[in-house]
Amino acid sequence: MANAKMVLDKDYRIAEVDPRLYGSxxxxxxxxxxxxxxxxxxxxxxDQGFRTDVLELVRELKVPIVRYPGGNMVSAYNWEDGIGPRDERPRRLELAWRTIETNQMGTNEFADWARKAGTEVMMAINLGTRGIDAARNLLEYCNHPGGTYWSDLRRQHGYAEPHAIKTWCLGNEMDGPWQVGQKTPDEYGRIARETAKAMRLVDPDIKLVSCGSSNSSMPSFPEWEATTLDHTYDEVDYLSLHQYFGNHANDSQNYLAFTMELDRFVDTVIATCDYIKAKKRSRKTMMLSFDxxxxxxxSTDADRKLEPWTEAPPQLEDVYNFEDALLVGGILISFLRRADRIKMACMAQLVNVIAPIMTENGGEAWKQTIYYPYAHASVFGRGVSLQPLITSPKLDTQDFTDVPWLESATVYNEEEATVTVFALNRHLSETLTLDAxxxxxADYGIVEHVVLENQDLKAVNTAGNATVTPHNRGRSELTEGHLQAQLNPASWNVIRLRRQGAGGAQ
Structure with missing residues (x-):
């Protein structure tokens, strides 16, 4: 049995974890x-048509913020189509995904849904086919109290109180050739800066997110970040990052090492942001939104077979397996270990579309495998992210060398007197003993050791058949601040500690 060591102290602080790290x-x-x-x-x-079974699963996740309405879709979206009486709303060709958009759901309805879900809205604006005017009007409609055209129109639509949406994305993936209204870096930087200036005149309290590269493989990365931030740095609060992963080669050990690629991506973006900070002699540090x-x-093959111009087809409906859940856990650990810079993140997406929650039309809703590490991090990962000093055995894979078996992050919640250790043993066949x-x-005790594991890396959950679920039979002991835990092969572990004598929910 291999051994890993970890040294941790409550004074080794990375940063307070922003709850919006667990957005969707x-x-x-x-x-x-x-x-x-x-x-x-x-x-x-x-009574509004919202599925309450889905709402219950979303509330269980404690999702703090949800990005809306896109995505690629927003770059050709007219927000005015989704307000007012439903029977007067137009049916449109939705160009990004080549479907029919009925507009039966729009800004006001989504704000209502968010309130019921206990979450905030991160609103994206169209900087593909539209620009400053549409953005400022939407902000006025959402946030201004009344006495103007757009705010009074909201009131006429039955919403006397403003929605008070505070986080706004300045477009989506504007570097992508697939994007309607793709921009060069200078084109995007200028329109984003001028739109930001106008929006802050409407509501000075909003927070703004500038588009970063669509992913780390873009040929313009990271020059896109450097050029666009040269324009937007003084006007925005966050820079966005996007990245998706897949086990295309069916090499599970290599797949679970993709967090190393993620870490390099984040480090490069941070370095680029800090270069622009230095270039501008700025005192502001740019924070990140991994939205x-x-x-x-x-679902890639199935999506190629879909007929265009249909309503709400089953697009991007990935059925996630157990190894996907392990990688998601590793990604969340990476985010926690950069909590000093990553302040928001959005798992894309929340329901049915590459999502932790799946539904049947007219039928059940259920939890996919990736639901569990997401829920564990969101519920128990609130507090201060601590800096672990880790010594772990390593392995090599097809694309990566010196891959640690152990990935781990720890969150300390002083108010609740709790410590949560998130630990991923990414080795597929070897048990790892953690000595921490x-x-x-020293006066803390173990509340529980939750484990997500399965003998079949390809096991999935379906309606009525939850094959992959966590258990709390993990093996760990804590004596006077010395933790020993057994981390089974290919397992996600959540070890929860609480100060002895402290109250609170178990």
């Missing part, structure tokens, strides 16, 4: 909206 995404794509969060004829639908991330590759010295936590 709903785009008008496939069945994310229609058949996902909104299905008026469903047995569980409430699209997930596994995405299972937790400085300052």
């Amino acid at each position: 995404f709903i785009e008008h794509l496939g069945r994310a909206v229609y058949g996902g969060i909104y299905e008026p004829g469903h047995p569980s639908a409430d 699209e991330w997930n596994v995405w590759y299972h 010295h937790l400085g300052g936590f």
Whole structure:
């Protein structure tokens, strides 16, 4: 049995974890909206047509913020189509995914859904086919109290109080040739800067996200970041990152090492941001919004066979397996270990479309395998991310060398007197013993050791058949701040500690 060591102290602080690190995404794509969060004829639908079975699963995740309405879709979207009486809303060709958009769900309805889900809205604006005017009007409609054209129109639509949406994305993936209204770096930088200036005149309290590269493989990465930030640095609060992963080669050990590629991506973006900070002699540090991330590759072949111009087809409906859940856990660990710079992140997406929650039209809703590490991190990963000093055995894979068996992050919640150790043993066949010295936590005890494991890396969950679920029979001991834990091969582990005598939910 191999051994890994970890030294941790409550004073080794990376940063406070921003709860928005556990955000998600709903785009008008496939069945994310229609058949996902909104299905008026469903047995569980409430008086607004929202599926309450889905709402319950979203609340369980404690999702703090949800990006809306896109995504690629937003770059040719007229937000005015989704307000006012439903029977007067136009049916449109949705160009990004080549479907029919009925506009039965729009800005006001999504704001209502978000309130019911206990989450905030991260609103994206169209900088593909539109620009400054549409953006400022949408912001006025959403956030201004009244007495103007657009705010009074919202009131006429039945919403006397502003939606008070505070986080806004300045377009989506504007470097991508697939994007309607693709921009060069200078074109995007200028329109984003001028739009940001106008929006802040409407509401000075908003937070703005500038588009980064669509992914780390773009030929213009990271020059896109450097050029666009040269324009936008003084006007925005966050730079976006997007990245998806897939086991295309069916090499599971190599697949679980993709977090190393993710770490390099984040480090490069941070270095680029800091270069522009130095160039501008700025005192502001640019924070990151990783507002699209997930596994995405299972549905690729099926999506090629879909007929265009249909309503809410089953697009991007990846059925996730156990190894996907392990990688998602590793990604969340990576985010926690960069909590000093990554302040927001959105798992893309939330329901049906590359999502932790799946539904049947008229039928059940259930948890995919990736639901569990996402839920564990969101529920238990609130507090201060601590800096672990880790010594781990390593392995080599097809694309990576010196891959640690152990990936781990720890979150300390002083107010609740809890410590949560997230640990991934990415070795497929070897058990790992974790020997951890937790400085300052001598009076803590183990609440539970949750494990997600399965003998079949390709095991999936389906309606009525939850093959991959966590258990709390993990083997660990804590004595006077010395933690010993057994991490089974290919396992996701959540070891929860609490100060002895402290109250709170178990």
